Amino acid sequence: MQQKQEAWKMSAMQIGRALVLLIFALMLSGCASRGATPIAALRYENPAKPVDGGKKLLIFLRGIGGDHTIFKNKGLVDQVIERGLPFDMVAPDAHFGYYKEETLGRRLYEDIILPARQQGYTEIWVAGTSMGGLGALFLQIEHPDAVDGIILLSPFLGWDATVNEIRDAGGLARWEPGPHTVEDWQRYLWSWIKQHREQGKRVPPIYLGYGASDFFANSQDLLAGALPVGRTTIIEGGHTYGTLRRLWGTFLDKLEPELRR
Structure with missing residues (x-):
C-alpha cells in the first residue's frame, strides 16, 4: 500500500513538473494561438431555466x-442540468493566447457578458479551473461589476516566489507589495487580493475549491x-x-440555495 502511495506521489510530481514546463514553454513561445475576435464559445441551453424573467448564466473558463x-465532456454541464439549477451555460474558448495578448477580460466582457445582459440575463456567475481561475480573477479586477459570483476550481495563481515572499513577510496583512504595475501580474494580483481583504470592499462572493494534494496548493x-x-472547500x-x-x-x-434564489 505504501509503495502504491509513493508511486502516486511521484506521478503527481511528474505531472506537476510537466504542467509547469508547458506553461513556461507557452509563455516564452511566440507561436501561442492568437485570440480571435469575438471569442468563440460553446453554449448549453438549460431546460430548467425560468420561462419568464430571472435568466441566469454560468460562464466556464478552461x-x-x-x-x-x-x-x-467531463460532466460539469450535466451536473448543473441534473440538479435542475436554473442556469444556461457558456464555455468560451479562452485559450492561453488571450492571456498572452492580455485581451481575455475585454473579450469576455464585450463578447459574452454585455450581450448576455442585453438578452435579459439578470445574474451571471463565472467558474474558472486552473488557468481559468486566474482568468476569472483578472476579469473581476478589470470589470468589477461584470459578474455576480465567482467559483475558483484548483486555480493557478502564479509561481511560488511571490507567495513565499508574502509568507516570509508574515502573511498578506504584513506584506508590502512595493511599486509595481500590471506587467508584474503576480504582484499586481496579490496586491489586489490584499486590498480587498483589508478594505472589505463589496465584491461578488468568491468561492475557492482545490485538492489537498494539488501542486499549486501553496498559493491556494x-x-x-x-x-x-466558509468560502473555501x-x-x-x-x-x-x-x-x-x-x-x-x-x-x-x-x-x-444561493444559486436557486
Whole structure:
C-alpha cells in the first residue's frame, strides 16, 4: 500500500513538473494561438431555466490543457442540468493566447457578458479551473461589476516566489507589495487580493475549491486565508479532472440555495 502511495506521489510530481514546463514553454513561445475576435464559445441551453424573467448564466473558463469542450465532456454541464439549477451555460474558448495578448477580460466582457445582459440575463456567475481561475480573477479586477459570483476550481495563481515572499513577510496583512504595475501580474494580483481583504470592499462572493494534494496548493492555501470563513472547500485529490468533477458537485450542493434564489 505504501509503495502504491509513493508511486502516486511521484506521478503527481511528474505531472506537476510537466504542467509547469508547458506553461513556461507557452509563455516564452511566440507561436501561442492568437485570440480571435469575438471569442468563440460553446453554449448549453438549460431546460430548467425560468420561462419568464430571472435568466441566469454560468460562464466556464478552461485551463491551459485540453479545450473548452471539457465542461461538457467531463460532466460539469450535466451536473448543473441534473440538479435542475436554473442556469444556461457558456464555455468560451479562452485559450492561453488571450492571456498572452492580455485581451481575455475585454473579450469576455464585450463578447459574452454585455450581450448576455442585453438578452435579459439578470445574474451571471463565472467558474474558472486552473488557468481559468486566474482568468476569472483578472476579469473581476478589470470589470468589477461584470459578474455576480465567482467559483475558483484548483486555480493557478502564479509561481511560488511571490507567495513565499508574502509568507516570509508574515502573511498578506504584513506584506508590502512595493511599486509595481500590471506587467508584474503576480504582484499586481496579490496586491489586489490584499486590498480587498483589508478594505472589505463589496465584491461578488468568491468561492475557492482545490485538492489537498494539488501542486499549486501553496498559493491556494494563501488565498483561502484571505477569503471569508466558509468560502473555501478542500477535498482529497490533486490537480486532475477527477478532483475537478468532485469539487464541482460539492460546490453545486453547497451553493444550491444561493444559486436557486
